[in-house]
Amino acid sequence: MQRWSTVSAVWESEQFNEDSTGTVFRDVIMLALVGFVAMVIMLLPHLSKAKRQEQEQMAPGHVVVEIHWPNEMPVDVDLWVKAPGDSPVGFFNPDGHFFNLLRDDLGAEGDASGQNYEVSYSRGIAAGDYIVNVHMYGALPAGMEVPVKVVVSVRERYDDLHQILQTQVVLKRHNQEETAFRFQLTGQGELVPGSVTTLRHRLVTAPGGWKF
Numbered sequence: 255m256q257r258w259s260t261v262s263a264v265w266e267s268e269q270f271n272e273d274s275t276g277t278v279f280r281d282v283i284m285l286a287l288v289g290f291v292a293m294v295i296m297l298l299p300h301l302s303k304a305k306r307q308e309q310e311q312m313a314p315g316h317v318v319v320e321i322h323w324p325n326e327m328p329v330d331v332d333l334w335v336k337a338p339g340d341s342p343v344g345f346f347n348p349d350g351h352f353f354n355l356l357r358d359d360l361g362a363e364g365d366a367s368g369q370n371y372e373v374s375y376s377r378g379i380a381a382g383d384y385i386v387n388v389h390m391y392g393a394l395p396a397g398m399e400v401p402v403k404v405v406v407s408v409r410e411r412y413d414d415l416h417q418i419l420q421t422q423v424v425l426k427r428h429n430q431e432e433t434a435f436r437f438q439l440t441g442q443g444e445l446v447p448g449s450v451t452t453l454r455h456r457l458v459t460a461p462g463g464w465k466f
């Protein structure tokens with residue numbers, strides 16, 4: 255009897271050790287698994303942010319200048335922009351060093367979108383003086399006045415595009431060129447305080463400037 259109980263005790267002891275080892279092993283595996291999952295969850299936002307930053311760096315449009323005029327007005331308004339140290343960019347010089355004019359909207363001709371809209375995008379942000387002009391290129395029906403909305407937006411590094419300036423310029427005659435904005439940006443895309451003016455600086459029609 256004593257012999258059986260000794261054997262039984264040894265067997266139970268071995269079984270306990272095996273169970274105990276198995277439990278510890280499972281616990282270690284579970285902890286490692288939970289740790290790994292937690293690590294992946296913590297890394298996900300960083301991976302996503304890194305990918306977004308990469309896309310933002312590659313995307314054009316660090317400085318974006320747009321003009322809109324009423325869709326029902328079949329007139330040809332032009333956007334002209336000038337970045338620091340660059341030549342004016344508009345319909346007959348659409349590719350500058352910093353800016354590119356995406357589209358010359360003629361007002362009515364060949365306009366699939368139905369919108370009267372022009373936009374120029376920059377690649378990178380040059381620090382210094384910017385000029386934004388609007389020009390009444392085409393003929394203007396007698397008595398017509400064209401309100402042109404001008405919007406300037408900036409995408410700082412890793413940031414979303416945000417509007418920094420907006421105004422309206424009214425064009426009343428053929429070949430009228432107006433300066434909507436002159437302003438300065440830092441290399442990080444910040445508007446320099448006190449730098450915004452509407453002091454006229456012709457980009458298209460000035461003597462010695464660009465002519466058509």
Ligand SMILES: [Ca+2]
Nearest residue numbers: 331332358359
């Ligand atoms: Ca145009």
